[in-house]
Amino acid sequence: QVQLLESGGGLVQAGGSLRLSCTVSGLNFVDSSMGWFRQAPGKEREGVSCVDWTGSSTYYTNSVKGRFTISKDNTNNTLYLHMNSLKPEDTGMYYCVKVQTMIGGHNCHPSKTWGQGTQVTVSS
Secondary structure: EEEEEOOEEEEEEOOOOOEEEEEEEEOOOOOEEEEEEEEEEOOOOOEEEEEEOOOOOOOOOOOHHHEEEEEEEOOEEEEEEEOOOOOOOHHHHEEEEEEEEEEEEEEEEEEEOOOEEEEEEEEE
């Protein structure tokens, strides 16, 4: 059974930091490209950041470039998202996702394998 378990969300003031973690089991994590997607109330779901299976290629949506860093720990089957200089517009439910396709640093498409999500709320 595939499980993607997110943690690390919470309430933080603007300018603060959070680190999201996703512990993965039931799939070949080493050979999997992974990513973080988010959905804010009333908005469409968007890809925040993805990393390919080698860890050498990453994608970031424009609004988080320079503030967020994605990393993949193959030893512990864990995906991370380090979020700095958080803004109120970063508020949303963040999901750990197995990536279906990834085109270099330009695009990232999710598979049907998603975690349950962790809530991030940034107050102004």
